[in-house]
Every structure is written in structure tokens, then in C-alpha cells.
Amino acid sequence: MDAAPESRNVRVHINVKGNFFTLPKSLPLLNEGASVVFTVGAAEGLGAAMTAAKGALLPLVRSLAIELAPRR
Known part of the structure; x- marks a missing residue:
């Protein structure tokens, strides 16, 4: 593996969970369409x-x- 487990976890948290949990928070701010x-x-x-x-x-x-x- 290319990195320590902590580093791998950080990459997944930022790239996947960051997007997944940011979207619902931003939806109420978006205009129709x-x-x-x-x-x-x-x-x-x-x-x-x-x-x-x-x-x-x-x-x-x-x-x-x-x-x-x-x-x-």
C-alpha cells in the first residue's frame, strides 16, 4: 500500500465523505433548477x-x- 492507514483514511474522508455530507447542506441554498x-x-x-x-x-x-x- 502506498500510505499509512491514517493517510488512507484521510483521503477517503476528504474525497468521499466530504462530498457526500456537503451536498445535503448546500441543497437548501440552491435555486430551482x-x-x-x-x-x-x-x-x-x-x-x-x-x-x-x-x-x-x-x-x-x-x-x-x-x-x-x-x-x-
Whole structure:
């Protein structure tokens, strides 16, 4: 593995949990028909922990799109 367990946990917390828990807090601030943009950069070459954290965002964003579609 590319990093100590604490470092891997931090990467997952920032990249996955940060996005997951920030979105519900920001939804009440968005106007009707507003868009939400998640940026998911390529993580290959940055180590397994970063690749896993970024990879977790892709299905999360797909699920959120379906879940939030009725808000349009």
C-alpha cells in the first residue's frame, strides 16, 4: 500500500465523505433548477488509496443524479 492507514483514511474522508455530507447542506441554498458539479480527476498514479477514493465518487454521483432528479 502506498500510505499509512491514517493517510488512507484521510483521503477517503476528504474525497468521499466530504462530498457526500456537503451536498445535503448546500441543497437548501440552491435555486430551482440549479446544477451541482462534482469534479473527479484521474487518480491513476497517485496510489491505491487516492484511486479508490476517486473511484468511489463516480457511482455516488450517478446515484445522486437519480435521487435529486425530481428537484428539477
